[in-house]
Amino acid sequence: MLAELPGLPHLPGSPRPTGPSQTADRPDPTDERRALDLLARTPYGRASVSMRALPFVTVARHIVVDTPSSPSPRVLLRLHGGFGYAQACDGSVVAYSADNLSGRHEGDEDVWTVQFVGMARLFTPSAAEIELFGRPPRTADGAPFDPEYLCIEPQFISLHHLEGVPARQFTHSP
Secondary structure, three states, X not given: OOOOOOOOOOOOOOOOOOEOOEOOOOOOHHHHHHHHHHHOOOOXXXXXXXXXXXXXXXXXXXXXXXXXXXXXXXXXXXXXXXHOHHHHHOOOEEEEEEEOOXXXXXXXXXXXXXXXXXXXXXXXXXXXXXXXXOOOOOEEOOEXXXXXXXXXXXXXXXXXXXXXXXXXXXXXXO
């Protein structure tokens, strides 16, 4: 579920990630695959990166793809180019998260959230990948939506799962 970034030493005094189904030195690949499978069930998430030393978070459409040339699945993001965020993310370490918090219905008491970190790169998707993204939004903040795409190979994946969480009941004020 949690893994240290390859090539980076463990810092003395910092806790090593652990969990019930993993050791401190090696994540459970089944948990990582489950996290990516859950990620594939929801279309949108949040990309986080710093821009000019300030953190920002933006919404992105994502798809999870397996490719024969890559040993692990990649996550492809579609963002609005007019924000300049894809350019800011290119070549940077990006955190990405998605969950099922808002898509639950009465009786669905399972909540999950997936987070991962990886290097983001601008790329041009294939026609098949564009089709997997589906129809883009018409506008972003009132301007025509101009898609830009990022590719991330997740390096540090976490999955958190809560059971017994009732779906929120919205009430109206008088």
